[in-house]
């Protein structure tokens with residue numbers, strides 16, 4: 001006799017100690033009766049109903065992030081954009097006003113345009129290095145302000161505490177993707193919600209798409225409710241992988257931060273390079289604030305501009321840097337290079353890019369875990385080759 005189809009996938013619950021947590025790769029959870037269901041809905045019983053809403057792997061990761069950020073609660077999303085969109089759509093709606101940093105991650109800026117054009121949210125942009133300008137933008141309908149800890153790709157450090165206090169009670173949302181809780185905990189500086197693309201450092205191995213948020217229990221409850229109806233939740237496997245990545249976050253950030261400062265110094269002395277953007281360098285516009293806020297460094301991103309030669313020069317550099325791949329991401333364990341003008345900020349006009357300092361000659365390096373002794377000669381050779389400098393320095 002054949003088994004009834006509804007029994008075919010049935011397995012008894014497995015409980016066994018393991019050095020790594022199990023992956024709950026499941027759509028839903030078996031619930032003994034309607035009383036338990038009611039208790040789960042009411043939040044008086046612990047458990048899960050449906051993975052779009054929650055899952056043990058989500059919960060474990062959200063709790064880890066909350067602990068790292070010093071927050072009451074956390075939430076996980078299908079991507080960093082999922083996290084930012086869920087937070088934005090929770091805090092603001094049609095007719096509301098929001099205030100956002102003008103040099104945010106390119107797709108975040110694109111999302112802000114979308115919120116304005118499609119959903120009637122009024123968006124103002126401000127220079128996040130100028131906390132004094134916040135007051136002039138505030139309206140009674142301002143629902144939140146969004147900034148990044150350190151901007152992409154020019155590494156401008158935001159004065160989180162000054163912006164938070166200028167906001168006068170309007171919630172500050174901080175994207176800390178570039179810096180991670182190893183280098184700064186924005187909630188301790190007055191932010192109400194912190195978000196990350198965990199596709200970057202939190203996971204750190206270039207094999208995950210995931211976003212996280214952390215803040216008060218009530219904010220996170222509301223954000224999770226948004227993410228449930230818009231289907232922005234993470235999946236169990238990506239949550240598990242990110243949790244695994246977190247185990248090495250402190251070591252990775254230490255190594256990456258140290259190598260990046262050394263490379264910034266090296267690049268700033270190279271004749272092919274016109275400007276290096278890194279807050280550890282004295283000439284950087286936010287150097288002083290960076291030394292106060294980030295005693296351990298600002299993470300693994302350093303950008304530089306060639307003297308001239310436009311995209312062709314950058315192209316020659318990328319072709320010469322054979323073992324350092326061009327990749328439209330950052331925070332991989334490997335060092336990667338990117339060209340902001342054609343990737344993250346490619347949707348802007350050249351004039352719009354020029355306005356925020358992004359030229360065709362600009363290259364962004366995401367420094368990985370390779371030793372500096374390996375990276376320096378490779379970059380040196382590629383820079384020389386691209387610029388026609390025959391002599392290595």
Ligand SMILES: *Cc1c(COP(=O)(O)O)cnc(C)c1O
Pocket residue numbers: 079080081082105107108148152175177178196197198199200209210211
């Ligand atoms: C990558 C990134 C995002 C978007 O995250 P995804 O996981 O790619 O959706 C948002 N903010 C910053 C600063 C990023 O670097």
